Amino acid sequence: MHKLINGDSKEILKQFADNSFHAVITDPPYGINIRKEKWDNSLPELEIWQECYRVLKPGGMIMAFADPRNYHHLACDLEKCGFNTYPLFCWIYPNGFPKGMNLSKEIDKELLRGNPTEEFKDYLRSKMSEKNLSGNKIEQILGIRGMFSHYFGKANPQYPSPKVWEKLKELLDLDNRYDEIIYFKRNKSHLSLVRENGTSYKYLKDNFNSYTPKTDEGKLWDEYRYGAASIKPALTPIYVGQKPFKGKFVKNFMTHNTGAINTKGENYPCNVLMDSKIDLSEKNYFENITADNYEYCSKSVVKEKGEYNNHPTVKPIDLMKRLIHLTVPKGGKILDPFCGSGTTLIAANLEGVESIGIEKEYRYYQIAHRRLLELNEDVSYA
Ligand SMILES: C[S@@+](CC[C@H](N)C(=O)[O-])C[C@H]1O[C@@H](n2cnc3c(N)ncnc32)[C@H](O)[C@@H]1O
Numbered sequence: 340m341h342k343l344i345n346g347d348s349k350e351i352l353k354q355f356a357d358n359s360f361h362a363v364i365t366d367p368p369y370g371i372n373i374r375k376e377k378w379d380n381s382l383p384e385l386e387i388w389q390e391c392y393r394v395l396k397p398g399g400m401i402m403a404f405a406d407p408r409n410y411h412h413l414a415c416d417l418e419k420c421g422f423n424t425y426p427l428f429c430w431i432y433p434n435g436f437p438k439g440m441n442l443s444k445e446i447d448k449e450l451l452r453g454n455p456t457e458e459f460k461d462y463l464r465s466k467m468s469e470k471n472l473s474g475n476k477i478e479q480i481l482g483i484r485g486m487f488s489h490y491f492g493k494a495n496p497q498y499p500s501p502k503v504w505e506k507l508k509e510l511l512d513l514d515n516r517y518d519e520i521i522y523f524k525r526n527k528s529h530l531s532l533v534r535e536n537g538t539s540y541k542y543l544k545d546n547f548n549s550y551t552p553k554t555d556e557g558k559l560w561d562e563y564r565y566g567a568a569s570i571k572p573a574l575t576p577i578y579v580g581q582k583p584f585k586g587k588f589v590k591n592f593m594t595h596n597t598g599a600i601n602t603k604g605e606n607y608p609c610n611v612l613m614d615s616k617i618d619l620s621e622k623n624y625f626e627n628i629t630a631d632n633y634e635y636c637s638k639s640v641v642k643e644k645g646e647y648n649n650h651p652t653v654k655p656i657d658l659m660k661r662l663i664h665l666t667v668p669k670g671g672k673i674l675d676p677f678c679g680s681g682t683t684l685i686a687a688n689l690e691g692v693e694s695i696g697i698e699k700e701y702r703y704y705q706i707a708h709r710r711l712l713e714l715n716e717d718v719s720y721a
Contacts, residue, residue, distance in 0.1 A: 341684050341718045342695045343711055345704040348383075348676035351697050352390035360695075361597050361671035362400045363391045364662050364683055366654050367413075369406035374651050378700060382409065385416055387676060392420040394674065398584035398591045398598035400666040402428070402577055404654070408567075410576040422580030430575045430658060432614035439569025442560045443552035450554045452520050454496040459517060463490065466511040481506050577662070579610075596668050612661055645713075648706050650680040659686035667692050681707030688716055 344351055370382040391401060401422055405413045410427070418424055467477070474487035481503065489497045499507060504521045507513060552558040581598055584591035592599060602608055644653045659682050667673055669691045675683035678696030680703055687694035698704045711718045 340693050341688060341711065341716065342721065343678070343681060343684065343704065343707055343718060344695065344697045344721045345699075345701055346697060346721075347699050348387045348390070348697045352387065352394060352676060355390075355394045355674075355695075357393055358396045358595070359394050359672070360399060360674045361396060361595075361692075362402070362663070362667045362673045363395060363676070364402045364659065364666070364673050365675045365677050366404040366652065366679065366683070367677040369404070370409055370412075371406050376651065382412055382416065383677070385419065388416055388420045391674065391676060392422065392582055395582045396595040396597045397582055398588070398595055399582045400425075400598060401580045401582070402662050402666065404430075405576050405578055407572070407574065407576055410578065414578050414580075417578060417580050421582065423583060425579040425581060426610055428577035428579055428610040428612060428662075430577060430612045430614070431573055432575075433573065434614075435572035437564070437569055437571040439564030439566040441550055442563040442565045443557040444550050445565065446560055447553045447557040450556060452498060455490055455498050459498070460491055462513075462516075463507075463511070466513060470511055472511070477507070477510065480510065577612075596671065599666075599668070601665050601668075608665060612658060614655070644680065644682075645706070645710055647709065648680050650703050650706060653680050654682050656682055656686050656689070659683050660689055663687055663690045663692055678707060679703050681710045684711060684718075685714065688714055 367383045368379045368381070371379060373379045395401065401417065403413060403417070414424055414427075467473070472480075474491070478484055478487055483503055486499065486503065489495055490499060498504070498517070498521050501522055504517070552561050584595075584598060588598070591597070600608070640653070640655070643656055644650075663673060663683075663686055667687075667690070670693075672693040672695070673683070673687055675694065675696045678684060678698045681696055681698075684694045684696045684707070696707065698707055708720060711720075
């Protein structure tokens with residue numbers, strides 16, 4: 340039996356009795372403003388976690404996804420509510436992209452670009468008078484208010500951006516002599532992913548390295564990257580915590596059936612969860628990603644989540660299943676207070692576990708509703 344509720348968990352959770360769920364398994368907002376979505380502006384309010392704590396049975400586990408940059412805030416919030424922190428889980432996947440800047444290119448840009456030279460200014464002036472166009476007029480035509488003062492003046496002197504330069508070239512019939520200086524475009528990613536034939540992807544490995552540093556300083560830092568996103572992201576941390584049990588753990592367990600880890604059939608389940616596309620028998624598996632992998636990945640995900648599902652952070656069903664399998668006994672009941680497109684509820688159904696999911700945004704609630712209808716199971720909607 341499952342229940343999907345459209346509403347704010349801050350309010351909805353108040354309806355539930357104390358000690359009524361075996362586990363909270365959830366993928367909350369990460370507070371990283373993903374795709375500029377408002378709901379991801381900040382981490383969940385403490386009150387929601389306090390409510391989760393209240394409605395969990397003593398000894399009940401909580402598992403919550405987080406961003407590696409602010410996992411620690413989530414962990415502190417949950418500890419403040421009373422949870423005991425367990426060693427975290429990691430979900431490892433092959434398809435994140437590094438976005439760091441090419442350091443040698445940025446150094447070259449700094450050293451070579453410099454300020455607009457007198458020759459550059461003279462060249463621009465001569466072409467402007469040839470075309471009988473003033474700076475103001477050009478700014479009007481190109482929609483670049485206030486920029487000419489930077490090309491010619493002393494305050495914050497700079498060359499035009501590549502975009503403006505292209506327009507200027509066309510308007511004033513400029514040649515390519517300043518292209519090299521102006522075209523130090525930021526080449527952010529080391530490995531760029533290109534869509535092919537609309538569906539499959541190709542990993543272009545040489546993009547970043549195709550830049551040949553020009554200055555001695557630039558050569559020194561060839562193949563270095565700069566910025567927080569320079570490392571290929573390949574893991575998502577999952578907070579694991581437990582509401583303290585009452586009295587002796589075994590007595591607590593016998594009363595509530597909470598807090599046990601299911602190791603049946605596998606002696607050492609570990610806290611690293613691999614994406615199914617990672618083949619560890621392959622050497623350097625992160626390097627050996629081919630177009631096929633991506634094709635497989637994008638197809639299987641769309642097939643699994645539904646063509647209509649445009650939620651930006653859908654988790655794989657198998658991943659959610661695994662978390663439930665480890666921490667919730669058959670016939671148990673879980674809560675997902677941030678259920679998005681309903682993946683946790685679908686996984687709970689496959690694991691023979693009851694579930695309640697709450698989603699604030701009606702557009703996502705509708706998607707979850709549709710996915711759950713396809714299950715043909717006993718689901719109620721509110
Ligand atoms: C990271 S997404 C979950 C995606 C989900 N794992 C899936 O596979 O579709 C988090 C969701 O929490 C929802 N949300 C944010 N704040 C909420 C709140 N206070 N109450 C209920 N839902 C909320 C957001 O609208 C968003 O859909």
